[in-house]
Amino acid sequence: MRYRRWLLALVPVLLLAVAGIIVRTSTYREELTWAERAVYEAVAPLQSLANGAVRSVRSWIESFVELRHVQAENERLRAEIAALRAERDALLEAGRQNEALRELLELTRARTEELAVAEIIARSPSNWLESITINKGRSHGVEPGMAVVAPEGAVGKVRYVTETTAEVVLITDARSSAGGRVRDTGHLVLVEGTSNPTDELLKVTLLTWEAQLNPGDVIVASELSRIFPKGLPIGVVEWVAPPESGLIPWGMMRPFVDLSRLEWVIVVKKQEIDAPWWEE
């Protein structure tokens, strides 16, 4: 009975302490606590393992579907295909990874001081917050605030780092915003995430009153962007809100990078990149 009374008295104290921690962690912090770093580091190998298994299964299913299609067309070759199936499954996965890595390697050749290629090992546990965990951290030169990109364009920004991992907030997250400009007209825009994983669109708002925003406009990072290197493609405007819905023209755009299927990313260690590949 006495024990229960103590426990009840402890509840408000605990709730106050928790509220304090939430307030402390609700805003941007330069560093993670040792406890958070320990959890990240301990869980990362398990995540890497689980992620690898899922990729293998997905690849196996994809190759299985593909093989079934081929078998329907080539009935008389069935016996031969069956013999080659196991070898082909392994080669398909290796080939797919090889292709992605070769593309990244082209970009990073002789640029290791500027760029670091990283594998995505996990995503945020919350459906509200859109972030990813990559397998590169402080020991690879990754620091908070660095831009994360893919060959097609912008991906996000490094938020926290541990020794071997980093958390990247995606451009589609509601906590994310970046300066951009319309590639053809040069008008400045603000690109904001919406945290809506079902359609993965970004909100784009023109920063000038007189200009127009049109579906099909390509948005790139502007000179004023403090995250992404200038000129980096971000996305394409999909629809524009009718003029009467607000004074400032705004619309929704689709990022060039398919963030839901992304497996590899590049961390930009320097904002000024010599001979950026998107300008070639």
Place this chain on the structure above:
Amino acid sequence: MSMAWRVRTLRVVVYAALLVGVLVLQTAAFSFLPFYGVHPDLTLLVVLSLGFLRGPAVGSALGAAGGFLSDMLTGQFIGLDAVIMSLLGCLAGLVGTRLVVEKLYVPVGLSAVATPLHLFLYAIGVAAFGSRLPFLEGFATLVWPLIAYNALAMIAVHPLCVFVHRLFETKLVLPRRNVGGTELHH
């Protein structure tokens, strides 16, 4: 060290491993198998299932632990999910103490109720601490696929939790049982 104490310690270790295991699966495996962009909240499902089986106290404790782990991997609003999941674990426990129906549709129904509550309370919590989430648009698009995915995942998660629960329930009862007038000593 008594057998009962050892079994209880082992149970805590297994529950902790279960929570870490499902969190790893949630973040590294199921997040790459999205359904309309969402992934199932396996940690919440384990908390609900074990809370339903073991009562409000265990539900709250597991919710606090699972939510805290999830918060640590989110890196922001640490403690918010712990409080919310603790409440939902307690709720599942209260339902479990009042319902004796051992049918799968009860925990599945529970997940269908707890999923929107979890989303709603998290968004309210984030707003209360000064950040913004696109609550109205996000909630409307997230909630239906998430209810469906969580309900589907619960069909697999609940039997696993029942298995773990029964494993320890049996071991806790056996050591003290009298057989032919003699107490068993281990």
